[in-house]
Amino acid sequence: MERIFAIGDVHGCRFLLEELLGRLDLCPETDTVVFIGDYIDRGLDSRGVVETVLALRRRIPKVVCLMGNHERMFLDYLEDPAAAAMFLGNGGVATLRSYGLWRGDRATIGDLPEEHRQFFASLALWHETEHYLFVHAGLRPGVPVTEQDPWDLVWIRREFIHSSASFGKIVVFGHTPFPEPFVDGTKIGIDTGAVYGGPLTCVELPAMRFHKVQGETL
Numbered sequence: 001m002e003r004i005f006a007i008g009d010v011h012g013c014r015f016l017l018e019e020l021l022g023r024l025d026l027c028p029e030t031d032t033v034v035f036i037g038d039y040i041d042r043g044l045d046s047r048g049v050v051e052t053v054l055a056l057r058r059r060i061p062k063v064v065c066l067m068g069n070h071e072r073m074f075l076d077y078l079e080d081p082a083a084a085a086m087f088l089g090n091g092g093v094a095t096l097r098s099y100g101l102w103r104g105d106r107a108t109i110g111d112l113p114e115e116h117r118q119f120f121a122s123l124a125l126w127h128e129t130e131h132y133l134f135v136h137a138g139l140r141p142g143v144p145v146t147e148q149d150p151w152d153l154v155w156i157r158r159e160f161i162h163s164s165a166s167f168g169k170i171v172v173f174g175h176t177p178f179p180e181p182f183v184d185g186t187k188i189g190i191d192t193g194a195v196y197g198g199p200l201t202c203v204e205l206p207a208m209r210f211h212k213v214q215g216e217t218l
Helices: 014-023 046-059 069-079 081-098 114-122 150-155
Strands: 004-007 032-035 063-065 126-128 132-135 170-173 187-189 199-205 209-214
Touching: 014 046, 014 199, 014 209, 046 063, 046 081, 046 114, 069 081, 069 114, 069 150
Parallel strands: 004 032, 032 063, 132 170, 170 187
Antiparallel strands: 004 199, 126 132, 199 209
């Protein structure tokens, strides 16, 4: 049976990600891994998280990497000096330190390793299968996924989470941390605050089995 493993917000917690991946017993021929975004910021090893994801992609053909709001802020910062305050104020200093870029002058996208530049540039805003929609933050109710505002896809919270609208498929999302996975029949929220001491969570579909590795408070 084909399985999908969707992994929640990692936020620089490389050791948790490596431990979680080690528990999943992935089958390269049939399994798909979907990262829901927010690989970077706040945790101690954002660069190491990206390296781990890249290594997984070399081993597992079907790895889908979505963009989170923190990747969006990082790219904005690297391309536009005006975006520095927002990125740095949301845990970006930890990312720059992990890349050796926390210094007096502002980093640019050219300072990243080429494979990492390509990784950040290639991140998708959503991923769709027959029964599921995967997105970092959520969807604005009543708007087809192809017409969603990219800002909503990486930033929306309450309008999506508290909506009772049907999105046609079960939406798997991160972005908003919960003490336990959020499940309400139309949505599955898998950000459980790993960088704040909660677990790093993965949902295995269609079995609806949750895999967790407990985080540590920084």
